Amino acid sequence: MTSYNAEAMRARFQELKGKRDAVRQSLEPLRSKRDAIEQDAALKIAPIDDEIAKHTKALKPIKEEMALLNNALGGKTWLPK
Amino acid sequence: MPSSTFTFFHDFSEQVLRGVHSFPSHTYKAALTNTAPTAATNTILSDITQISTGGGYTSGAGGGYTLDGLTLTQSSNVTKLEITDEVITASGASVGPFRYVVIYNDTATSPADALVGFLDYGSALTLADTESLTLDFNATTGVLTVTV
Numbered sequence: 001m002t003s004y005n006a007e008a009m010r011a012r013f014q015e016l017k018g019k020r021d022a023v024r025q026s027l028e029p030l031r032s033k034r035d036a037i038e039q040d041a042a043l044k045i046a047p048i049d050d051e052i053a054k055h056t057k058a059l060k061p062i063k064e065e066m067a068l069l070n071n072a073l074g075g076k077t078w079l080p081k
Numbered sequence: 082m083p084s085s086t087f088t089f090f091h092d093f094s095e096q097v098l099r100g101v102h103s104f105p106s107h108t109y110k111a112a113l114t115n116t117a118p119t120a121a122t123n124t125i126l127s128d129i130t131q132i133s134t135g136g137g138y139t140s141g142a143g144g145g146y147t148l149d150g151l152t153l154t155q156s157s158n159v160t161k162l163e164i165t166d167e168v169i170t171a172s173g174a175s176v177g178p179f180r181y182v183v184i185y186n187d188t189a190t191s192p193a194d195a196l197v198g199f200l201d202y203g204s205a206l207t208l209a210d211t212e213s214l215t216l217d218f219n220a221t222t223g224v225l226t227v228t229v
Binding site for chain 1: 105106149150151152165166167168170208211212213214215217
């Protein structure tokens, strides 16, 4: 029969804490490795993202006007030859 | 101009939180299909039966039209994703028939080509050679808003 007295519960708590800490120790190097890869990638990607954002901003009014014209023309946007 | 409704694939909600998606940095594309997507179970582009290549449309992995006008705007606790309307044009041949325009993440690798959602035009459309269609993504409401 399981004992629920305080002493047994403390012992069980300490046992679980030991297990938790052991798993955490295994996780730590994996997390560090993953974070390092992600940080390295982020550093390389950031300037490209900035460039993409700059071009996307320039594209927006062009595409909006094209959509406006296309809708007004009912999809017949081709210039006659 | 034909009108459409937008539906999210259910899996998108999970993939957003897993960090699979990155708006607006990742490359998002619009694939065309005439087969009704299943929002509850479709997760990746290969679940979608695309129309054949032709008229300027490229089918298969990485297929469709690139959506290069994604922007995020934040106002207090709400951030809105907007996709600038995209004009697609049939060139050299017709495109279609298609009824659905499926948005997917072409950058995502795991899962590859993760699906976002789809526009439903209600009935099949065919663009005759030289004809254009505006893929209209509601600029007022945005495609997606996140409120915290």
